[in-house]
Amino acid sequence: MTLLDIRSLSVTASTQGATLPIIQDVSLSIARGEAVGLVGESGSGKSMTARSIMRLHGRNVTADGTIEFEGRDVLSMGVRELRSYRRSDVSMIFQDPRAAINPVRTIGAFLTEGLRGSFGLSKQEATRRAIAAMAAVGITRAEERMAQYPHEFSGGMLQRVMICSSLLANSRLLLADEPTTALDVTTQAEVVGLLDDLRRERGLGLLFITHDLDLAAGLCDRVFVMYAGRIVEARAAKNFESAAQHPYSRALFEARPSVDFRAARLPAIPGVPLSASESADACAFAPRCPYATDECRTSLPPLEEADAGDVRCIRVHEIPRAHLRGTAS
Ligand SMILES: Nc1ncnc2c1ncn2[C@@H]1O[C@H](COP(=O)(O)OP(=O)(O)OP(=O)(O)O)[C@@H](O)[C@H]1O
Numbered sequence: 001m002t003l004l005d006i007r008s009l010s011v012t013a014s015t016q017g018a019t020l021p022i023i024q025d026v027s028l029s030i031a032r033g034e035a036v037g038l039v040g041e042s043g044s045g046k047s048m049t050a051r052s053i054m055r056l057h058g059r060n061v062t063a064d065g066t067i068e069f070e071g072r073d074v075l076s077m078g079v080r081e082l083r084s085y086r087r088s089d090v091s092m093i094f095q096d097p098r099a100a101i102n103p104v105r106t107i108g109a110f111l112t113e114g115l116r117g118s119f120g121l122s123k124q125e126a127t128r129r130a131i132a133a134m135a136a137v138g139i140t141r142a143e144e145r146m147a148q149y150p151h152e153f154s155g156g157m158l159q160r161v162m163i164c165s166s167l168l169a170n171s172r173l174l175l176a177d178e179p180t181t182a183l184d185v186t187t188q189a190e191v192v193g194l195l196d197d198l199r200r201e202r203g204l205g206l207l208f209i210t211h212d213l214d215l216a217a218g219l220c221d222r223v224f225v226m227y228a229g230r231i232v233e234a235r236a237a238k239n240f241e242s243a244a245q246h247p248y249s250r251a252l253f254e255a256r257p258s259v260d261f262r263a264a265r266l267p268a269i270p271g272v273p274l275s276a277s278e279s280a281d282a283c284a285f286a287p288r289c290p291y292a293t294d295e296c297r298t299s300l301p302p303l304e305e306a307d308a309g310d311v312r313c314i315r316v317h318e319i320p321r322a323h324l325r326g327t328a329s
């Protein structure tokens with residue numbers, strides 16, 4: 001069953017009299033129990049996509065297109081429906097949980113306030129549920145932990161608290177915006193494992209935002225690669241590395257940190273990314289792409305099916321596979 005259906009989403013921001021595109025023509029769906037990865041470099045529009053799903057973009061920002069959650073049109077929701085949607089249908093967790101939690105209130109107060117306020121539960125019942133949910137996300141000594149303050153929690157534990165709060169709200173969709181970027185590798189693996197377990201056990205939909213293509217391919221069912229506000233490749237996560245076709249997806253794999261070369265300098269993708277507004281009528285990756293032709297620099301490639309996925313590259317069938325896999329360079 002489709003939980004979230006985004007069709008042709010375009011987001012523009014007006015700043016100092018000018019209107020700049022941020023996201024262009026993004027279509028993406030998430031089914032119940034499905035994990036979808038959204039991957040791209042800094043500034044590609046990943047967070048703006050998540051904020052649009054929550055309708056939490058700034059005042060200067062306009063969204064066009066359709067965002068449906070369980071068949072309801074999010075962009076046209078009234079104030080009350082929107083409030084209930086944000087409170088109990090969809091939750092968002094961020095890179096820095098400390099920024100999203102009041103430092104002077106206890107973890108118990110943070111976890112139970114929504115249950116008491118929105119769901120009208122008694123203090124006792126709210127506490128009971130919060131303790132059970134803390135145990136479900138792997139927080140031990142939950143009763144004791146409830147009385148503690150955020151500074152007494154590690155980053156990983158605090159991220160568990162944020163995930164716990166979305167479970168308590170009964171959210172069906174979890175938007176995780178770089179939830180593990182600030183954590184060490186071991187804690188990162190634990191939090192990713194927890195998200196994966198919850199998705200399987202509770203049938204949550206998960207949008208996992210990261211710049212780590214490997215991590216997304218390992219955790220998710222499908223991966224969407226974003227560049228300059230557009231989807232440039234979308235396909236099943238399984239075998240993503242060998243199936244990836246867009247030169248940008250390939251470049252991301254080549255630029256990743258390798259365990260074998262930890263001490264060596266990371267290869268970076270040469271050049272800087274264009275913004276969505278600088279690349280309206282061209283392939284935004286063309287200035288950095290070794291395969292770009294004049295046509296790539298002067299016309300916008302459509303997103304088209306290629307090898308059981310969708311790819312936005314007019315040269316996709318011409319580039320030798322060996323080159324795409326990076327074996328020939
Ligand atoms: N309210 C706004 N007004 C104008 N421009 C904005 C606004 N919000 C975001 N942007 C711009 O939109 C682009 C996409 O931003 P976004 O935060 O979605 O990127 P991102 O992919 O999440 O990057 P990162 O990996 O750094 O988090 C950026 O160029 C950003 O500066």
Ligand SMILES: [Mg+2]
Binds near residue numbers: 046047048177
């Ligand atoms: Mg972001």
